[in-house]
Amino acid sequence: MKKRLQQRERAIDAIAKAMLADGLSKTSLRQLAAAADVSDRMLLYYFEDKDDVIAAALGKITTDLAAELERITPANETAPAHALFEQAAKLTMGATLAPYMRISVELAAAAARNEEPFATLSAQIAKGFVTWTEQRLSGPSGPQRRALAAMIIAMIDGLAVLQASAGKATAEIAAREMASVLKAVRP
Amino acid sequence: MKKRLQQRERAIDAIAKAMLADGLSKTSLRQLAAAADVSDRMLLYYFEDKDDVIAAALGKITTDLAAELERITPANETAPAHALFEQAAKLTMGATLAPYMRISVELAAAAARNEEPFATLSAQIAKGFVTWTEQRLSGPSGPQRRALAAMIIAMIDGLAVLQASAGKATAEIAAREMASVLKAVRP
DNA sequence: TCATTTTTGTAGCGATTGCTACATTTGTAT
DNA sequence: ATACAAATGTAGCAATCGCTACAAAAATGA
Numbered sequence: 001m002k003k004r005l006q007q008r009e010r011a012i013d014a015i016a017k018a019m020l021a022d023g024l025s026k027t028s029l030r031q032l033a034a035a036a037d038v039s040d041r042m043l044l045y046y047f048e049d050k051d052d053v054i055a056a057a058l059g060k061i062t063t064d065l066a067a068e069l070e071r072i073t074p075a076n077e078t079a080p081a082h083a084l085f086e087q088a089a090k091l092t093m094g095a096t097l098a099p100y101m102r103i104s105v106e107l108a109a110a111a112a113r114n115e116e117p118f119a120t121l122s123a124q125i126a127k128g129f130v131t132w133t134e135q136r137l138s139g140p141s142g143p144q145r146r147a148l149a150a151m152i153i154a155m156i157d158g159l160a161v162l163q164a165s166a167g168k169a170t171a172e173i174a175a176r177e178m179a180s181v182l183k184a185v186r187p
Numbered sequence: 188m189k190k191r192l193q194q195r196e197r198a199i200d201a202i203a204k205a206m207l208a209d210g211l212s213k214t215s216l217r218q219l220a221a222a223a224d225v226s227d228r229m230l231l232y233y234f235e236d237k238d239d240v241i242a243a244a245l246g247k248i249t250t251d252l253a254a255e256l257e258r259i260t261p262a263n264e265t266a267p268a269h270a271l272f273e274q275a276a277k278l279t280m281g282a283t284l285a286p287y288m289r290i291s292v293e294l295a296a297a298a299a300r301n302e303e304p305f306a307t308l309s310a311q312i313a314k315g316f317v318t319w320t321e322q323r324l325s326g327p328s329g330p331q332r333r334a335l336a337a338m339i340i341a342m343i344d345g346l347a348v349l350q351a352s353a354g355k356a357t358a359e360i361a362a363r364e365m366a367s368v369l370k371a372v373r374p
Numbered sequence: 375t376c377a378t379t380t381t382t383g384t385a386g387c388g389a390t391t392g393c394t395a396c397a398t399t400t401g402t403a404t
Numbered sequence: 405a406t407a408c409a410a411a412t413g414t415a416g417c418a419a420t421c422g423c424t425a426c427a428a429a430a431a432t433g434a
Contacts, residue, residue, distance in 0.1 A: 158341035
C-alpha cells in the first residue's frame with residue numbers, strides 16, 4: 001500500500017522536471033510515463049487519469065517555484081520598487097527561473113481559454129508572484145502597495161512574452177526602460 | 188485551376204476566424220476542415236499539409252491585426268507615452284483586439300519552445316506592435332523612442348498575461364498604476 | 375502455510391490523428 | 405464531341421491517443 005504513493009511522488013518529481021523542460025504540449029500519457037521511467041499502465045495505477053498526472057506535476061511546479069523564490073530572497077528584507085523590479089527581472093531571465101516563466105506563460109495562454117486545471121494553477125502562480133513582490137516592497141502596506149506589486153508582475157510577465165516573441169535584445173531594452181522609469185517615479 | 192486557390196482563400200478566412208475564437212489547441216485537420224465547411228480531404232487538396240493550413244491562417248491573422256491597428260489609429264497623429272499606453276490598453280482589452288492578444292500570448296508560449304512556424308509569426312506580430320507604437324509616439328525618433336515603444340508593448344503583453352492568470356480586476360489595477368507612472372515620468 | 379491484498383505486465387479496445395490511394399465527377403480546350 | 409486536366413467523394417491506412425480487462429506475480433497478514 002505504501003509503495004504506490006511513494007512511486008506516485010517519484011513520478012510527480014520526474015514529470016514536473018520534464019514538463020519544466022518541454023512545456024505543456026508534450027504530455028501524452030506514454031510520454032509522461034517515459035519521463036517517469038514507468039509504463040503507462042503503472043502511471044494510471046498511481047494516478048486517477050491523465051488530468052490527475054498533469055495537475056499533480058503542475059502543483060509540484062508551483063510549490064517548487066514558491067520555495068525557490070523564498071529561498072532566493074527571504075521576506076524580511078524590503079526594497080524600493082525599481083530595485084525589486086531589477087532583481088525580479090534578472091531572476092526571471094536567469095537559468096533557474098526562466099523555465100518557470102515559460103510554463104507560466106503557457107498556463108496563462110490556457111487560462112485565457114478557461115481550460116482546467118490550467119486556469120486555477122495559473123491564478124495560483126500569479127497571485128503567488130504578486131504576494132511575493134508585495135511583501136518585499138518597502139513602504140506602508142495597503143492597496144497602493146499591492147497595485148505597485150501587480151504592476152511589477154505585469155511588467156515581468158510582459159518581458160517574458162516580449163523575450164519569447166521579439167527576442168532577448170528587445171526585451172532587455174524594454175527592461176532597462178522600465179527600470180529607469182520606476183527609478184524616477186517610485187524611488 | 189482557379190477554383191482551388193479561390194477555395195483556399197475562403198478556407199483561410201474561415202479558419203483564421205475559428206482560430207481567433209478557439210486558439211491554437213483545437214487544430215486537428217478535421218476540426219479545421221469543419222470550420223471551413225469542407226471535407227478534410229479537400230483541405231489537403233487546397234493546402235500542402237496541416238502546417239501549411241495553420242501557417243496560412245496565422246498569416247492572415249497577423250495581417251488582419253496590422254490592418255485593424257492601422258484602421259483604428261492612422262500613423263500621422265502622435266501622442267505622449269502615457270496617452271498611447273492608455274489607448275493601447277483599452278484597445279487590447281476590448282472585444283475587437285482581445286482575441287488577437289490571446290493568440291499572441293499563445294504564439295509567444297510556442298515561440299519560447301522554438302516551435303515553427305509559431306516563433307516566426309510571433310516575432311512578426313511583436314515587431315508589428317512595437318513599430319505601430321513607435322510611429323505614434325511623440326518626440327524625436329531614435330533608439331530612445333524605440334525603447335519606449337518596446338516598454339509599452341511589454342506592458343501591454345504583461346497586462347494580457349496578468350488578466351488571463353490573476354483576473355481582470357488585478358490587471359486593471361496594474362494598468363492604472365502603469366498609466367500613472369508613465370504620466371509622471373514620460374509626459 | 376494459506377488466503378488476501380497490492381503491485382505489475384500483457385494485450386488490446388475504440389477513438390482520433392495526419393495523410394493517401396483510388397475512383398469518379400466536373401470543367402475546359404480543341 | 406472528345407480528350408485531358410481539375411476537382412471532389414469514398415474509404416481506409418498506420419500511428420497514436422486515453423484508458424481498461426485480465427491475469428500473473430509479489431507482498432502481507434493470519
